[in-house]
Amino acid sequence: xxxxxxxxxxxxxxxxxxxxxxxxxxxxxxxxxxxxxxxxxxxxxxxxxxxxxxxxxxxxxxxxxxxxxxxxxxxxxxxxxxxxxxxxxxxxxxxxxxxxxxxxxxxxxxxxxxxxxxxxxxxxxxxxxxxxxxxxxxxxxxxxxxxxxxxxxxxxxxxxxxxxxxxxxxxxxxxxxxxxxxxxxxxxxxxxxxxxxxxxxxxxxxxxxxxxxxxxxxxxxxxxxxxxxxxxxxxxxxxxxxxxxxxxxxxxxxxxxxxxxxxxxxxxxxxxxxxxxxxxxxxxxxxxxxxxxxxxxxxxxxxxxxxxxxxxxxxxxxxx
Numbered sequence: 440x441x442x443x444x445x446x447x448x449x450x451x452x453x454x455x456x457x458x459x460x461x462x463x464x465x466x467x468x469x470x471x472x473x474x475x476x477x478x479x480x481x482x483x484x485x486x487x488x489x490x491x492x493x494x495x496x497x498x499x500x501x502x503x504x505x506x507x508x509x510x511x512x513x514x515x516x517x518x519x520x521x522x523x524x525x526x527x528x529x530x531x532x533x534x535x536x537x538x539x540x541x542x543x544x545x546x547x548x549x550x551x552x553x554x555x556x557x558x559x560x561x562x563x564x565x566x567x568x569x570x571x572x573x574x575x576x577x578x579x580x581x582x583x584x585x586x587x588x589x590x591x592x593x594x595x596x597x598x599x600x601x602x603x604x605x606x607x608x609x610x611x612x613x614x615x616x617x618x619x620x621x622x623x624x625x626x627x628x629x630x631x632x633x634x635x636x637x638x639x640x641x642x643x644x645x646x647x648x649x650x651x652x653x654x655x656x657x658x659x660x661x662x663x664x665x666x667x668x669x670x671x672x673x674x675x676x677x678x679x680x681x682x683x684x685x686x687x688x689x690x691x692x693x694x695x696x697x698x699x700x701x702x703x704x705x706x707x708x709x710x711x712x713x714x715x716x717x718x719x720x721x722x723x724x725x726x727x728x729x730x731x732x733x734x735x736x737x738x739x740x741x742x743x744x745x746x747x748x749x750x751x752x753x754x755x756x757x758x759x
Contacts, residue, residue, distance in 0.1 A: 450592070453584040457593040458600055460579040465604075471574045472532075472558045473608055476507060481528030483509040484555075486517070488542045490591040491534040491598065498532070498602030505606050506615035514542035517549075527554045534602075535559070536578070536594040538566020547571050548633065548721030548758060554729075560598055567633070571719070576601060636723050637716035639756055640737045640746035641667075648673055648744055651680055651704040655696075658683060658703050669734045671744040672707045678742045681707030684734070713738045714748060724753045 476483055483502055487495035495511055502509035509532075512521055525531075531550050535543050538561035547568070550557060559572040562580045569575040578601070584592035609615075647661050647670035662670045662683070672681040683706050691706040692698075714723045714735040723735055727750050737746030 450584040453582065454593050454596050457578075457580050457597050460581070461597050461601065464577065464579045468574055468576045469604075472576060472605060473612070475556055475558060475574060476530055476532075476605065476609060477612060479528065479530045481508075481526055481530070483507060483530050483532050484512050484525055485509060485532045485534070485602075486512045486514050486543060486546065487534035488514060488540050490595045491536060491540070494595055494598045494602065495532070495534045497599065498534075498606065501603060501606045502609070505610040506613050507606065507609050514540075514546050517546055522549055522553075525550070525553055525555060529555050531555050531557045532602075532605075533557060533559045533568060533572070534561075534598050535566075535568050536562045536580070536591060536598070538563040538568040540568075543568060544633065548719055551719055551722045552725045552728075554725060560601055562594055634720050634756060634758065635716065636714050636718045636720055636735075636737055636746070636748055639720050639752045640714075640716070640748040641752075642737075642746045646744060646747050647671060649683075649703050650675070651702065651707070653703045655691075655698045655701045655703065655706060658706070659688070659698070662688075667734055667747055667749060669736075669747070671736050671747070672703045673744065679711070679713070679736060679738055679744050680704075681709045682711035682736060683707045684732075711736060715739075716746070720748075720753045720756065720758050723748055724750065724758060 485495040485499040492513065499509040499511040533543055544567050557572040558574045559568045560576045560578065561569050562578040563569060564575060564577050578594060578597045580594045580597055582588065583590065583594060645665065647665035647667055649658050649661050649670050649672055651672050651674055658670060669682055669684040671679055672683060674680050683703060687706050687708055696706060712726055712730050712732060712735060714737050716737060727733060727735060733750045735748050736744045737748060739745050
């Protein structure tokens, strides 16, 4: 029996060391998470699968019972209608030891589309979930207490304690009292969902581009030949200075513009909304819907147009 007690104590020791490392590592990312949740105008949505899902469900319960409205969202159910209770005022708190749980990763494009910030808690700072999060908290788990290194033990304990720490800090910051406490005691494939603008946009000769001193008759030819209902307008160095859309042409005509006597700069809209190659297609779609436009010019780091993406490109790819 002494050997059994020794094995049990080893589990305690491993998990205690894990918590000590996590405690010592707390810093800016934890503070950013607290700030993001405290400033949240909606609710905290927790999510995770397997053991991480159990932790996420418990953390949601603790947050709700201590003054921070929270709900658990099962990622599989989310893709079958439960996304409906998330709104743009919310914050997503995602638990995944690996940061690569397919069910959780599949939510990212939809969460981005809704404009909801993500706080992730993982043991892999370079994981997909961590890279697509506004705030990532690293668990610093060196090993599980499981002798087979299979069952989540140290990692689930660290995640739970970290969730409790967030809840208790928020409790104090929000001035939560004993009275307050008493009153509270109530899909498509993963690959498509994570596609980037670079995977879907049109490049090279397909991109409609004119100089700002291009005659309007040539602008119309460029727009018509490329078929996007828009064209980029660049300066003499090839940097984006504006866009001309079908709507801009109508507005130009309505204010008496002369197509045979005018240049691109006379009809363009300056400072157009743009996208970047590494942006998620879902985020590009969110921009289009927010600004009620159908195309985005894709620019490089020097503000030179290198592509164009249409709303139909994203919808056709089955992103949503």
